[in-house]
Amino acid sequence: MANTDYYAILGLTKGASAAEIKKAYRKLARKYHPDVNPGDTDAEKKFKEISEAYSILSDPKLKEQYDTYGFVGERGAATGPDFNGFDGFGGAGGFDFSEIFDMFGRGGGGFRTSGATQSNAPAKGQDIQYSMKLSFQDAVNGVTSKIRVNRSKPCPTCAGRGQVPLARPTVCPRCNGTGRETAGGGLFHVQRSCSLCGGSGQIQEAQCNACGGTGRKPVTETINVRIPAGVDNGSKIRIAGKGEAGRAGGPPGDLFIITNIDPHPFFRRVGDNIYLTLPVTVSEAALGCKIKVPTVSGSTTVRIPPGTQCGQKIRIRGKGIKSLRTGTPGNMFLEITVQTPETRNTRVRELLHELSEYEDPDIRKHLPTEE
Template identity: 35%
Template sequence: MTAKQDYYETLNVSRNATQDEIKKAFRRLAMKHHPDRNPGDQDAENKFKAAKEAYETLSNEQQRAHYDQFGHSAAHMGGSGGPGPDFSADLGDIFGDIFGDIFGGGRAQSQAQRTQRGNDLMYTLEIELSEAVHGTEKRIEISTLEHCESCSGSGCKPGTSPTQCQRCQGSGQIHLQQGFLTLQQTCPNCYGRGSSIEQPCEGCGGAGRSEKRKTLAIKIPVGIDHGEKMRLTGKGEAGANQGPHGDLFIQIRIKPHPIFKREGQHLTSEVPIDFVTASLGGEIEVPTLNRKVKLKIPAETQSGSVFRLGGKGFPKTRKAHAGDLLCRVNVETPVKLNAVQKQHLRDFQALLKDDRTHHTPKSKRWFEHMTQFFKPTPPTQ
């Protein structure tokens, strides 16, 4: 069985390629290998199918993230955080361009005469761990296409309206006779709109849309996770020909915290303790997300022991129960000792010497395993 080629290699793009680069790469391959351009060529058909499969995965941010992590086995797994952007329109536009190039541009440009939904936008928002725990409100600034305020997206000068194209009689298409064939082609006068703008709007030059920067207030819910996506319906780009807006997707990234790490609803923390407290037991202060709390350390605690503080992790949400704080203790070796302190340690070592294995059971077991490992193997009979 032949191993499936890496999707990035199939499209000949780097692993950090932008969506625009991925789309352009697929369009180039689709134009080259499409079956309608290569009738009867099985190799071209296979290459076209491979490019289409790669594009369908890499053009979807959630599927791409799964593919980057798990490879082909999870290329079509669904992601968390709600539905992702709808890229079916992009695929349709690409195929429309292909058929348009073959048959005179009819299908691709004919879409212009209909209102079109605006493109979805993606914005990466970085927040602090404490903001993910308690929830917050963030203000972001994005650049997007909006319907022109002067003409409300029509592209016409205020007080005027488009006129029906005389060449195509409003259909957006013209028909050309070539021998026994009648070919349909986008009207070159109105570019498929079916109408012409005699007096274009001065605010947008007749485009109906213009680029603007706008500020949005984003409410971050309690307990949101790293990599989760929030969908803001209707906050994407304005559609062409007065079409509806696309959606805005906010992808959350949580900054690394100097003390805590998140594991689901739980938090983990590395807590240093001195070897005296580890040996005799005691009480230490440890930080939580809200305040410091007391943690009791039992006598004879070993490095790596984990203590659970219930309810001190992420708070309860509609999706999950409250988490805990898991404190993993690390017994520190004293450093920068003076002569007196070193002598006290030597005296202490001497006190343990006669019965050392009783006080250090792990060392005893390790020594027994080592002895067994180096024990000569008896000869086989």
């Protein structure tokens, strides 16, 4: 930012006059305007650069700052004006983009340079994202919950338009009531309707004081949210129409609830499947048994077959989580860990010694060892 040479960007040297600056900018803007170079990102970048340079150099205050210090601090020159920000431009430079495009016999395309035109165009409001913490069980079963969301509603004073009718219309300061203005300079002189009053010569509306011209009023709203069964971490639930207020009668944006689920003390979730580590004793694993285990929806009794090994997985069909999309439940998997017995008890030690006589001496024969 400090080293940006705004004069060079416009092909000028320091000390150029206001007329030279305007002329240079006009020439370059015609060449690089995105409407003339659709899809050309280089041209767009260049256009932003020259627009930024012009917005600084055409403003006597900013120009003086820039000439003195080599940069402009307060106005966010680092980012430059973005394409939606041209509103403020007219104020800074008094330059109207539509001037350029009247010369081509067309309007400024997507560019609305007159504040009045822009605020009257209806537009959908912005979406809001809301992160919601849920317990593991609420995510499994679904839950209805009230949340408080900071959003906005259309300003009741101006019905979201940002402007209110004046009690008495005033003479348009731009055209002095003639309804016409002269566009262009140098070789071009074009008469056309005044861009501020639209040719009526009068200003009928003023910025709404209740909302400062934004057309929106901030509200804190309590919203009932139904979280469907089966949501996972990061699931996105759309609540239509509960985002920010639309502009000038446009529809409101949407509210998106992003779920953030607490881990469970012993269930692990992978997709719609549930994993549970199940400790069994040596005798249970070897002889087989029946065990009552908890599930996400209660409990169930499973048969551990004789000869079950440590690390073996046992599937229980349909005891996982109900799929958010299909409604069918996933599966539950028991991951068996065989617990080695404590040997403080003498009798246990005796039994294990006895057992060892019957154990497989070749248990590790598949692991060759070198002498």
